[in-house]
Amino acid sequence: MPAERSHTSDERVRSVVAPVVESAGLHLEDVRVARAGSRSTVRVILDLPEDQVGSLDSDRLGDASRAVSAALDDADVVRGQYTLEVSTPGVSRPLTEPRHFRRARTRRVALDLVDGGTTTARLVDVVDGPEGEVLVLDDGTQVALSRVREGKVEVELKRLEDDEAGSARHGDDDAGSARHGQEG
Incomplete structure (x- = not known):
């Protein structure tokens, strides 16, 4: 059953x-x-x-x-x-809500846009803009959240190694x- x-x-x-x-x-x-x-x-x-x-x-x-x-x-x-x-x-959770993007600050994110474009960069902040919430990326790009079809956190091996070293010291466990x- x-x-x-x-x-x-x-x-x-x-x-x-x-x-x-x-x-x-x-x-x-x-x-x-x-x-x-x-x-x-x-x-x-x-x-x-x-x-x-x-x-x-x-x-x-x-x-x-x-x-x-x-x-x-x-x-x-x-x-x-x-x-x-x-x-x-x-880390593999799809970014589907504004709070997910806010939680992903400091991480590299891959964004599939509604116009068919894509971008990958580190997410610096989520701010209010004229079109609603806007993602601020480390390359200076700003993307209105309404233009994002799908987002996900990119796993960074170097960062993962750094996080694991910190986890061993502090007991962190991302998943x-x-x-x-x-x-x-």
């Missing part, structure tokens, strides 16, 4: 999880509940607030995961047994994940 998703379950879980995530100073990116037979998987995607640059470190993700798990246990909003997966969107088996 294929996994089933319930919008109602998503919203019930979101209503329990959102205050916990907010009190941890994080952003609740997404909640998905998928049921397969008698078990469910609850996926909670967390991110830093849009005004912060960098990655959500694994210690902070773990703390948030434990708080989310406790809140779900207390509220008992998921029927039966479930597995809780708490993670970050990771970290915490999993908890739950009996609901």
Whole structure:
């Protein structure tokens, strides 16, 4: 039997999880509940607030995961047994919302434009402009967000090496994940 998703379950879980995530100073990116037979998987995607640059470190993700798990246990909003997966969107997330672009500041981004053009540069800032929000790139280019069909962060090997060296010192994990088996 294929996994089933319930919008109602998503919203019930979101209503329990959102205050916990907010009190941890994080952003609740997404909640998905998928049921397969008698078990469910609850996926909670967390991110830093849009005004912060960098990655959500694994210690902070773990703390948030434990708080989310406790809140779900207390509220008992998921029927039966479930597995809780708490993670970050990771670097491969498509940039689809203004907040995604704000979170990608300092990163190289590849932009596919609605007119068929493309550009790749480091994203410096997202500012208000005459056409709405505007991406400011390190090469001096400014691109109205309304002109962007699709955006993604470019993985930079040198930067990845630098980030990993920092992670080893500070416990950062760009695409970290915490999993908890739950009996609901």
